[in-house]
Amino acid sequence: MKPAIPSMLTFSLLFSIPSLADVNYQIDLTQSQHHLAQVSVDFPLSKASELNVQLPVWRTGKYQVLPLADSIRYLSAKDANGAELPVSRTANGEWTVSLSQPTAVSISYQLYLNKLGQRVGHIDASHAFLDASGTFVYSPEFRNEPIHVAMSVPSDWRSHSGMASGDEANTFVADNYDVLVDSPIETGINQQRRFSADGRDYELVIWGEGNYDVEQMVTDLTKLSGEADAIWDGYPFERYVYMVHATSGASGATEHLNSTIIQRPRFSYREREDYLGFIKTASHEFIHTWNVKAYRPQGLVPYDYQQENISELxxxxxxxxxxxxxxxxxxxxxxxxxxxxxxxxxxxxxxxxxxxxxxxxxxxxxxxxxxxxxxxxxxxxxxxxxxxxxxxxxxxxxxxxxxxxxxxxxxxxxxxxxxxxxxxxxxxxxxxxxxxxxxxxxxxxxxxxxxxxxxxxxxxxxxxxxxxxxxxxGEDSKAIAFSGMEISGKSLTLQQVLRDGPAWQAGIVLGDEIVAINGLKVTAGGFDARIKDFKPGADIEVTLFSDDKLKSVSLTLGEVQSGKLxxxxxxxxxxxxxxxxxxxxxxxxxxxxxxxxxxxx
The missing domain is CATH 1.10.390.10 (Neutral Protease Domain 2)
Structure with a gap:
């Protein structure tokens, strides 16, 4: 059964529309536990015979075509009088609305976002992370028009974005779609800290519990943020937002116009090595605010959201x-x-x-x-x-x-x-x-x-x-045997064979399963130790399963230096x-x- 979709009249009561000339987005996140939201967008008067509506096929910061439009269902269109308009799917991430006469157009659709690790959007009972590339459709005809975003959220949620806030709570405004698509929104139950560095305002917003030290993060982010003049003369922003997700497995980060989203496993902050992973990522994304967001290769200017943007730079x-x-x-x-x-x-x-x-x-x-x-x-x-x-x-x-x-x-x-x-x-x-x-x-x-x-x-x-x-x-370094292959952690199946290395030369290939060395069984976790029993240049017999067939090969071990470089x-x-x-x-x-x-x- 088709779920009930709030009418445009319902949305008009939920949200205040500031201007009929803007492109106005409304998103209802009040029933978010199943990763679902209801989205509506009002486009200004169009005089063309059809209106193309698109969702990007990739998101900025990840140079890969993604199935983003698969998150949309029940897309429909209405004219200025509320009458249904014909809609046809015309391409990956594209719908075409037929217009019999000039009219403003309202689009509505159900949105499913459960792509936390890909950083294109995630909705659950505690928050919503909204990257416009996976959330908000646009029309090329109105790509450069002003944007207004209004959200209906639970009363205990707080909303943050690199975009400027609107006149009402949980609203944001942007000059155009390019700003919207590069200004993700984090709304939900979160922590926030504000600080300043070199005359600029900064925010740290954290969703999720973990073993992080908020004050240490603020101290180090303040130091980092004040060091930009070591490279550039001036800033491309007045305010910058560090968004952090402390999660149960997702990791990675994406740069945006004047913000970043950083994802780390929730218990990966206490040890110094783990914390360095976080702060280096923060530095990387902060630098991107200049290198990529303020200036970038010609192949990526302007962004073409509907196909690959190729560059050799x-x-x-x-x-x-x-x-x-x-x-x-x-x-x-x-x-x-x-x-x-x-x-x-x-x-x-x-x-x-x-x-x-x-x-x-x-x-x-x-x-x-x-x-x-x-x-x-x-x-x-x-x-x-x-x-x-x-x-x-x-x-x-x-x-x-x-x-x-x-x-x-x-x-x-x-x-x-x-x-x-x-x-x-x-x-x-x-x-x-x-x-x-x-x-x-x-x-x-x-x-x-x-x-x-x-x-x-x-x-x-x-x-x-x-x-x-x-x-x-190191002073105690010496030449040790080297096989040129790696096995997976819990089995003896090869996950890597280095080109022209000893195993490669012996004809051992990816996916082979090691059984024995010199006729003696090899156990998971013991492979590297067995290799160390031999000297560089030694010939060993490796018994393995290759394509489910048992065979033995002769392998001459190479050498590497012991110790860490x-x-x-x-x-x-x-x-x-x-x-x-x-x-x-x-x-x-x-x-x-x-x-x-x-x-x-």
Whole structure:
């Protein structure tokens, strides 16, 4: 049976409509326990023969087409007199309303939102998180018109958004749909803290219980928020909202126009390593307020919400943001020099174990991001715009510092992008290369071809030496056996086989199930320990099931260094190396005369 849908008259009693010229949204969240809401939108007078109504097929911050329109049922349309209008489904995320004469149009539909982890919307008895891309349909004809959003919510709910508040409680206004789609709403039972930094107002809004320390979060977010002038001249906002979901499993984050949504498991804040995950994410999304929201590649300007927005510069949008996130935290005193160097060391170690960096450039990875699915194939044959984009950004930063005798850095590139290429201008490869030439007096075409358009393997020893750093695995490090494969935690089924590694060479493939080594049974959890029983170069017999068939293969073990990759001081660092480190990181040389980090004293 079709559920009862409130009439437009009912909605007119529930909500105050400020202007018939605006696009007015109303959403009823008073019966939210089953993840359902009722949405109505009033469009101004249309003189066309039909009105296209659309819901985006992707959301900003996630470069992937999603089935967002599957959350909509019972969509109907009425004219200004309340008469039903014919509606037909014409494309993914598109409906067409037939108009026999000029009229204003009202659209209503039932909305189901239970996509917390995807951050496109979630409704339950305690809150609603509304990202417009998964919540509010729009019409291209009225995309640039002013927006008014009114919500009917339980009496104990509080509503927050980067949008300006309307004249009444639980209402918001925006200049156009582009602002709405980049200004999610968090409404429900939540905590809020307000603070200021560098003349700007900030809010921290937390939904969900957990082991977080609100006051610590406010202290560190205040320090972070005041450090933006290390990169940019000026702000693209007057007010900024940090939204946090303390959840039971969902994790991730998305940047928005002057807000962010950060999701972390509710008990992942107490331990320092866990808390660093939160504050680094906050820094990443805060930086996005400039890098992506204030300026972004031409392929994403303006956003086309109904199809992929391809760009070969996503490595700058994402990888460079990752590169700056720990720098800002270090400069702000939120993380220690040791934590800063540990983060960089992990990224280098991860890159060294990603064969795909030898196959795909960061430019190609950027263009392919919309179809990237991750997994074993990606590790072996692809690169990542976040992790490798980080390292290419670092290489470019070091090049700029070297070419200009420490007078200019990669921060100056982003300062120029914000100054000269704000939305709606966008920027292209030629624009970035022109900025590089202006800063250094050098033509960066060859550098770009080698590091951006071609798969790159960086010489970390030479690169890090400029900043007085070197790679170490510890004094007790030694060569140990390496199989080049990983098994899943609770079974002996292979979840990763590194391209051209020992297992790959032996013909072992993803999905094979290890049974025995040299005729002796291997148990779950004991595989790595068994491999350590052998020396590098040893030949072992691996018995396994492959496609349900039992077979044995001969595997010659490779070698890796034991211990964890660390970044330490070179012996007797020069003044030039110490100066380079400071120009790069923003802090004084952190090691004492014995090469020990001063923060460890």
């Amino acid at each position: 996503l490595w700058i949008a994402e990888g460079s943001t990752s590169y700056f996130q720990s720098q800002l935290l270090l400069r702000a005193g939120v993380i220690t020099p040791q934590e800063f160097l540990e983060d960089l060391a992990k990224r280098i170690a991860r890159s060294e174990l990603t064969p795909g960096r030898e196959v795909q450039s960061v430019a190609e990875a950027s263009a392919n991001q919309w179809t990237s699915t991750g997994g074993d194939y990606a590790i072996n044959h692809s690169t990542n715009i976040y992790s490798e984009g980080f390292l290419v950004s670092m290489a470019l930063d070091f090049s700029l510092l070297d070419e200009t005798d420490l007078k200019s850095s990669y921060r100056d590139v982003h300062k120029a992008l914000y100054r000269d290429h704000k939305i709606p201008a966008g920027y292209g490869v030629a624009d970035v290369q022109q900025i590089l030439q202006q800063l250094t007096g050098e033509d960066y075409t060859n550098w770009w071809q080698t590091h951006v358009n071609t798969p790159v393997t960086l010489d970390f020893l030479t690169l890090l030496s400029q900043a007085g750093l070197q790679i170490s695995y 660390k970044l330490v001081s070179v012996k007797k660092p020069s003044r030039a190396q110490k100066a380079f480190f400071k120009a790069w990181s923003g802090i004084d040389w952190p090691f004492d005369k014995k090469g020990k980090l001063k923060a460890d004293d």
